[in-house]
Amino acid sequence: MSNSEKLGSESGYHKDIDSALEDSFLRRTLDTFAVAYRANREAIFKEVDERGLIRQIADAKDDACRHMEELYTQFRAEAEKRGVIVHRAATAADANEIIARIARENNVKYVIKSKSMTAEEIHLNTRLEADGLVVDETDLGEWIIQLRHEGPSHMVMPAIHLSRQQVADDFAKATGDPQDTDVQRLVKVARVQLRRKYLRADMGVSGCNFAVAENGSVSTVTNEGNAEMVTTLPRVHVVLAGLDKLVPTLDVALTALQVLPRNATAQRLTSYVTFMDGAGDCAASPTGKKIMHVVFLDNGRTEIAKDPIFSQIFRCVRCGACANVCPVFRLVGGHRMGYVYIGAIGLILTYFYHGQDKARILSQNCIGCEACKNVCAGGIDLPRLIREIRARLVEKNGAGLPMSLLSSVMKNRKMFHNLIKFASFAQRPFTGTGRDNVSYLRHLPAIFLGKHQYKALPAIAAESFRDRWARIKPVLREPRMRIALFSGCAQDFIFPDQLEAFVKLMTALNVDVDFPLNQTCCGLPLDVMGQRATAIEVAQQNVDAFAHKKYDAIVTLCASCASHIRNVYPEILENSPYRHQAETLVQSIQPFSAFLHDTLGVTAEDFNQSGESVTFHAPCHLCRGCGVTDAPRELIAQAANYVPCEEEDVCCGFGGSYSMKFPEVAAQLLENKLKNVQATGASRLVTDCPGCVLQIRGGAEKKGLPVRVSHIVELMAENVRSRN
Amino acid sequence: MAPVNQELVDLFIARAEAVAAQVQRLPNMAAALQYAVDVCARKAPCELLADEDVEKGPDGPNKVPTRVQKILAAPDLPDADFAALAEACAAQGFACRRDGLRNHLAGIDVGLTTARLGVAASGTCLTVGDNEDTRLAGMISETHILILRASEIYPDLPSIAGQLRDRMAERPGSYTVFITGPSRTADIERVSAVGVHGPLELHIVLLEDAHV
Numbered sequence: 001m002s003n004s005e006k007l008g009s010e011s012g013y014h015k016d017i018d019s020a021l022e023d024s025f026l027r028r029t030l031d032t033f034a035v036a037y038r039a040n041r042e043a044i045f046k047e048v049d050e051r052g053l054i055r056q057i058a059d060a061k062d063d064a065c066r067h068m069e070e071l072y073t074q075f076r077a078e079a080e081k082r083g084v085i086v087h088r089a090a091t092a093a094d095a096n097e098i099i100a101r102i103a104r105e106n107n108v109k110y111v112i113k114s115k116s117m118t119a120e121e122i123h124l125n126t127r128l129e130a131d132g133l134v135v136d137e138t139d140l141g142e143w144i145i146q147l148r149h150e151g152p153s154h155m156v157m158p159a160i161h162l163s164r165q166q167v168a169d170d171f172a173k174a175t176g177d178p179q180d181t182d183v184q185r186l187v188k189v190a191r192v193q194l195r196r197k198y199l200r201a202d203m204g205v206s207g208c209n210f211a212v213a214e215n216g217s218v219s220t221v222t223n224e225g226n227a228e229m230v231t232t233l234p235r236v237h238v239v240l241a242g243l244d245k246l247v248p249t250l251d252v253a254l255t256a257l258q259v260l261p262r263n264a265t266a267q268r269l270t271s272y273v274t275f276m277d278g279a280g281d282c283a284a285s286p287t288g289k290k291i292m293h294v295v296f297l298d299n300g301r302t303e304i305a306k307d308p309i310f311s312q313i314f315r316c317v318r319c320g321a322c323a324n325v326c327p328v329f330r331l332v333g334g335h336r337m338g339y340v341y342i343g344a345i346g347l348i349l350t351y352f353y354h355g356q357d358k359a360r361i362l363s364q365n366c367i368g369c370e371a372c373k374n375v376c377a378g379g380i381d382l383p384r385l386i387r388e389i390r391a392r393l394v395e396k397n398g399a400g401l402p403m404s405l406l407s408s409v410m411k412n413r414k415m416f417h418n419l420i421k422f423a424s425f426a427q428r429p430f431t432g433t434g435r436d437n438v439s440y441l442r443h444l445p446a447i448f449l450g451k452h453q454y455k456a457l458p459a460i461a462a463e464s465f466r467d468r469w470a471r472i473k474p475v476l477r478e479p480r481m482r483i484a485l486f487s488g489c490a491q492d493f494i495f496p497d498q499l500e501a502f503v504k505l506m507t508a509l510n511v512d513v514d515f516p517l518n519q520t521c522c523g524l525p526l527d528v529m530g531q532r533a534t535a536i537e538v539a540q541q542n543v544d545a546f547a548h549k550k551y552d553a554i555v556t557l558c559a560s561c562a563s564h565i566r567n568v569y570p571e572i573l574e575n576s577p578y579r580h581q582a583e584t585l586v587q588s589i590q591p592f593s594a595f596l597h598d599t600l601g602v603t604a605e606d607f608n609q610s611g612e613s614v615t616f617h618a619p620c621h622l623c624r625g626c627g628v629t630d631a632p633r634e635l636i637a638q639a640a641n642y643v644p645c646e647e648e649d650v651c652c653g654f655g656g657s658y659s660m661k662f663p664e665v666a667a668q669l670l671e672n673k674l675k676n677v678q679a680t681g682a683s684r685l686v687t688d689c690p691g692c693v694l695q696i697r698g699g700a701e702k703k704g705l706p707v708r709v710s711h712i713v714e715l716m717a718e719n720v721r722s723r724n
Numbered sequence: 725m726a727p728v729n730q731e732l733v734d735l736f737i738a739r740a741e742a743v744a745a746q747v748q749r750l751p752n753m754a755a756a757l758q759y760a761v762d763v764c765a766r767k768a769p770c771e772l773l774a775d776e777d778v779e780k781g782p783d784g785p786n787k788v789p790t791r792v793q794k795i796l797a798a799p800d801l802p803d804a805d806f807a808a809l810a811e812a813c814a815a816q817g818f819a820c821r822r823d824g825l826r827n828h829l830a831g832i833d834v835g836l837t838t839a840r841l842g843v844a845a846s847g848t849c850l851t852v853g854d855n856e857d858t859r860l861a862g863m864i865s866e867t868h869i870l871i872l873r874a875s876e877i878y879p880d881l882p883s884i885a886g887q888l889r890d891r892m893a894e895r896p897g898s899y900t901v902f903i904t905g906p907s908r909t910a911d912i913e914r915v916s917a918v919g920v921h922g923p924l925e926l927h928i929v930l931l932e933d934a935h936v
Contacts (some may be wrong), residue, residue: 029913029914033792033913033914036914045785081896082896107830131893138779138921139911140909140911140920141909141911141914144867144911144912157910157911157914159911160914162912163911163913164912164915167912183912185786186912187912187917187920188786189775189922190921191786191919191920194921195774195829195921196773196774198829199829214889215892223910224907224908224909224922225863225920225921225922226848226906226920226921228859228863228901229863229921230823232856232859232863232899250885254881254882254884254885254888255882257881258880258882267904268743268846268847268904269745269843269846269848269902269904270904271743271904271905271906271907272901272902272903272904273890273904274899274901274902275892275898275899275900275901275903276898276899276900277892277896277898277899277900278896278898279896280856280897280898281855281856281897282856282900283856290897403761404908454756463903591764609734665815672742
């Protein structure tokens with residue numbers, strides 16, 4: 001089945017994911033890469049102001065996007081002055097036709113190419129080959145996948161999914177000689193084979209990293225030096241560039257060059273960066289001058305440039321970092337994490353350049369951990385844009401009956417909460433008690449669980465937190481602070497004990513807690529499923545619920561709720577009458593550990609030192625969503641012995657509804673997490689999000705690991721020294 | 725002559741060596757030319773990666789024939805320097821070429837060219853490849869030797885934007901290349917390998933004097 005067909009059917013896509021998960025070579029390669037990349041990237045960015053540079057790139061590319069037409073006009077005039085013929089193609093087919101025509105008019109038979117993702121986007125090779133031209137890729141990775149008739153599995157390392165044995169077999173077929181599997185030797189096979197191809201070529205096709213308007217120059221960034229050969233030896237040179245590659249000045253290109261190689265391969269600079277400014281000398285050409293064409297591809301870009309939300313995708317410099325840090329990419333590889341373009345940006349670009357049929361299922365395969373947003377060279381809010389695509393797909397095509405039903409239930413808080421209570425009653429015959437007296441769904445026949453068997457699923461609590469509230473609400477005479485609790489659904493209905501521990505802790509620290517009963521689901525699960533209208537509705541209900549009293553802070557023990565309210569409410573309520581009213585909630589919401597550590601300023605004096613060995617899992621929405629990194633670790637150390645864990649901030653695989661959609665991927669993420677946790681030797685793991693507790697505790701329970709998993713609030717409440 | 729900033733020179737050397745460039749500090753052009761001849765003498769004969777009507781030696785490591793007469797190309801040297809180099813090459817039996825490199829696309833032994841300036845932060849050389857032979861000398865040679873004045877080293881990429889702009893404006897149809905280490909790939913199992921298309925080795929001669 002072709003990649004394109006796989007993306008069209010749920011079953012085909014899941015089957016493909018299963019086979020990737022079973023590919024032990026792929027798994028090992030991507031694991032090693034993920035770990036090495038992380039360390040190398042961190043080291044190479046120490047020398048520069050990473051955040052400052054990313055900001056500069058974002059600003060410069062946003063500015064270029066706003067002035068795309070002027071830059072195009074300026075580039076064209078400058079390039080034409082220097083003997084270059086500039087074309088503009090509205091569609092992929094037009095671009096293919098223009099390039100095919102250039103080949104025809106120049107009696108071209110052999111075409112040689114250096115790396116161009118844009119050429120992959122328009123499937124240029126297929127078009128040129130249909131005209132009887134011989135097309136050879138020269139980037140080593142691209143040549144390998146060309147020999148295999150495959151698409152790239154990574155934007156920078158297109159053949160990362162292949163082993164040296166596979167490459168040796170392909171080279172043996174291509175050369176007719178058996179080949180050694182030594183990588184150094186294999187690279188030299190390419191050196192020998194490709195030199196002859198350069199020599200016979202009549203036309204070179206290159207990509208373009210920067211099209212500089214101020215002097216009409218094009219720039220390519222490579223390590224192999226193949227772009228220099230491709231643009232020098234043949235008499236004709238065609239540059240294919242997306243309109244988004246236009247930048248106003250050389251300065252912008254030089255700024256981006258400080259990030260692109262660092263982000264792509266943790267290099268300070270690639271071996272070769274070339275600036276070609278006009279048609280230069282070429283002894284192979286009858287006129288002595290290169291016949292040089294630049295083809296700009298639109299393919300929807302001018303429309304995207306006008307989009308207030310999506311125009312930021314043009315900050316992309318094609319470094320591939322969003323794939324390098326993606327926990328899902330690491331498990332399933334690029335062929336399931338994109339169509340032509342790979343990684344988080346690939347999910348988005350597929351929607352725009354290759355259509356919603358290919359993007360529909362693909363756009364679901366983001367767990368929302370925000371690791372990509374954190375490293376993007378242009379600071380693109382990739383997870384948000386993926387959610388936007390889901391919302392647009394739902395808006396356009398509807399969401400199917402179960403989703404629509406869920407959506408209408410969620411609009412009505414009372415109906416939603418009653419339904420959960422009914423579920424709690426209905427599940428009773430199936431529940432059982434695990435260790436720590438935690439209730440699990442024990443007796444469901446496995447057939448109902450299917451791929452979800454990898455973890456024990458918790459039961460809905462017999463009595464929710466909201467039903468306990470009137471009974472347990474503490475009364476403090478002279479509290480040092482008055483706060484409100486935003487519970488989130490998971491803790492209200494599944495883990496009310498975590499909230500009780502919170503109330504106990506706050507009472508001990510003399511902090512008054514209020515729990516406004518009209519609050520409802522924060523809306524995150526709705527938004528990630530593309531249910532934008534309902535997500536806005538519940539957001540508004542929450543704004544209302546907290547509007548009646550003034551609080552010193554609003555605290556949530558769910559990092560996902562905190563991140564959603566803080567980051568997503570302002571986006572989705574932008575055009576709502578609640579926009580201003582929402583500011584109080586948005587600005588007051590704090591994740592638990594930040595509140596306890598930074599706002600209350602607790603110290604080791606406030607806690608008994610339990611001496612227990614406790615490790616930590618950093619929830620995605622806490623460390624990246626809210627930027628809270630040190631507070632929880634310092635809190636643990638105040639009450640216990642903190643033991644660091646490998647990859648503490650890599651996603652545990654919960655991802656809300658993601659783990660329901662892609663249980664096979666979620667299970668593997670959990671497996672990796674548990675392996676790292678076990679290696680710490682700690683007897684307990686704490687985290688600051690009920691979703692992560694659910695996932696990691698369920699996995700530990702299923703495996704019978706000797707690790708107790710709890711919310712950090714429970715550790716702190718167990719060891720607090722009362723102030724009263 | 726601009727003063728040499730020792731800190732920048734040290735950083736440049738460290739960063740260039742970090743990407744497998746071999747850096748030599750030499751007092752003057754005569755020493756640089758001698759260095760190039762010595763490198764050419766020491767190296768194994770160049771492999772012929774394509775057909776060329778020339779006397780062929782035994783197969784090299786990649787199972788293709790080798791050159792019997794080594795070639796050292798130095799297209800952008802001033803006349804007097806080229807004459808001196810040609811004389812030293814003749815004494816060793818090497819062919820010394822200033823142009824016509826398209827006749828030797830199967831590969832040459834050494835390409836000797838000059839760098840316009842260096843960038844310390846990444847160990848990068850900015851080279852001018854408007855002349856096709858100069859460009860080819862840095863691409864089809866097995867060993868590329870770049871001559872760089874120690875006084876022409878700048879801190880980082882943004883600090884040379886103005887010079888890059890002026891350089892590109894010297895003529896229409898300019899071709900400017902930043903070179904940072906030899907030709908490199910990690911496309912097979914992420915194993916780093918050099919010499920996939922271009923030079924197998926990059927040498928940088930840092931000249932203490934200003935007369936390049």
